[in-house]
Amino acid sequence: MIILMGADGMLGSMLASQMAARSMVFTPCTFPTYDITRPETLRPLARLHPAVIINATAYTAVDLAETEPEKAYSVNAEGVKTLALFAKEIGARLIHFSTDYVFSGQSSQGYFESDPTEPQSVYGQTKLAGEQAIRDILPVSQWIILRTAWLYGPNGKNFVQTMLTLAQQGKPLRVVNDQIGCPTYSGDLAQWTLDLLSTSAAGIYHAVNDGACSWYEFANTIFEKQNLKVTVFPVTSDAFPTVARRPAYSILNARRLSHALNCPIRKWPEALSEYLASFTLRA
Ligand SMILES: NC(=O)c1ccc[n+]([C@@H]2O[C@H](COP(=O)([O-])OP(=O)(O)OC[C@H]3O[C@@H](n4cnc5c(N)ncnc54)[C@H](OP(=O)(O)O)[C@@H]3O)[C@@H](O)[C@H]2O)c1
Structure with a gap:
């Protein structure tokens, strides 16, 4: 029996649908009924005797976190600590997600x-504090942390969605060309996560699609794959000042994950194609 926290978020909803497709027995938990900052809301879950807790909850508003650090910290650090203590108490394995930030x-x-x-931002600091809480509380055999990046998929605000929405306006776009990262499809991340459950994997794994690009290259690839004629101008980050500092070159090496799963990690353009195909069907 698996408990899925944050079952209606971008990653959480993908995990829920893949677990259902695999006929896995799980309990989807959503905010505010289950609030990781309020331990008393978690107590009833102990009766389910879960073997695994998957935590797809997070405070993910990267810029807002700079002006409300307490809120980000309460979810990403204190809330994760609460979950780790809960996992320790009931003897469950804890699967958690972190970030290239x-x-x-x-x-x-x-x-x-x-x-x-x-970390260069409050968001990054709070996510790191969450990682540390898990490491401090649980033996390494009892937890997995998957660090991911540039996540996109259904049921969430993300770059692919934003670009396709902007494309409909028919105007030229300016997209940042000096931040490099690893676009990652939530469908792939969910699959790796569930596949890892049947292994003895433990500790931290970098979990991103293979390859890297700038946001500008990512945008152009989205438009090419959708056969959309959109003029995109490359600009530097200075053109879009943000409150939070973002890593300029945050490529995660996912070799350890690939070894644990005993299979190659597919390239980001291939994963993007799969997402866009399903996206078109739903539209
Ligand atoms: N998105 C990215 O580009 C990205 C990149 C790197 C790493 N990550 C990591 O990947 C994981 C999944 O991210 P995501 O994009 O799927 O996040 P998301 O769509 O923002 O979903 C987060 C979920 O957490 C819930 N939540 C927030 N506060 C909570 C609380 N106190 N108690 C219980 N649930 C709470 C939210 O509920 P409400 O909607 O009701 O608030 C939402 O369902 C996170 O650990 C994130 O840090 C994401």
Whole structure:
């Protein structure tokens, strides 16, 4: 029996639909009935004797976190600590998600799991504090943290959705060309997560689609795949000042995940094609 926290978020809803498709027994939990910042809302779940808790909850408003750090911290750090203590008490395995924003984004090599962290934003700091809480509370055999990046998929605000919406306006677009990352499809991340459950995997894994690009390249690839004629101008990050600092070059190396799953991680353009095909069908 699996408990899925945050079952209606972008990743959570994908996990829920894939678990249902695999006929897995799980209990979907959503906010505010189940609020990870209020331990008393979790108590009733102990009666279900879950073997696994998957935590797809998070405070994900990266810029807003700079002006309301307490709120971000209460979910991403304190809330995760609460979940880790709960998992310890009931002897459940905890599967959690983190981010490339725990790194500075200065490495030109790409990041391995063991590389030093150096978050540049409040969001990154709170996510790192959540990671640390899990490491402090649970033995490593009892947790998995999947660090992902540039996530997109159904049921969530994301870059692909934004670009397709902007394209409908028929105007030229300006897109940032000096931030490099790994676009990752929530469908792939959910699949890796569920596949890992049947292995003895433990510890931190970088979980992103293979390859990397800038937001500008990502936008152009979306439009090419959708056969949309959109003029896109590359601009530097200065053109779109944001409250939170973002890593400039945050490529995560997913070799460890690939070994654990004993299969290659597919390239981001291939994963994007699958998402866009399903997107067109739903539209
Ligand atoms: N999106 C990205 O680009 C990205 C990149 C790197 C890493 N990640 C990580 O990937 C994971 C999934 O992200 P996502 O994009 O799927 O997030 P999301 O769509 O924002 O979903 C987050 C979920 O958490 C719920 N939630 C918020 N506060 C809660 C609380 N106190 N108690 C219980 N539930 C709460 C939200 O409920 P409400 O909607 O009702 O508030 C929502 O269902 C997160 O750990 C995130 O940090 C995401």
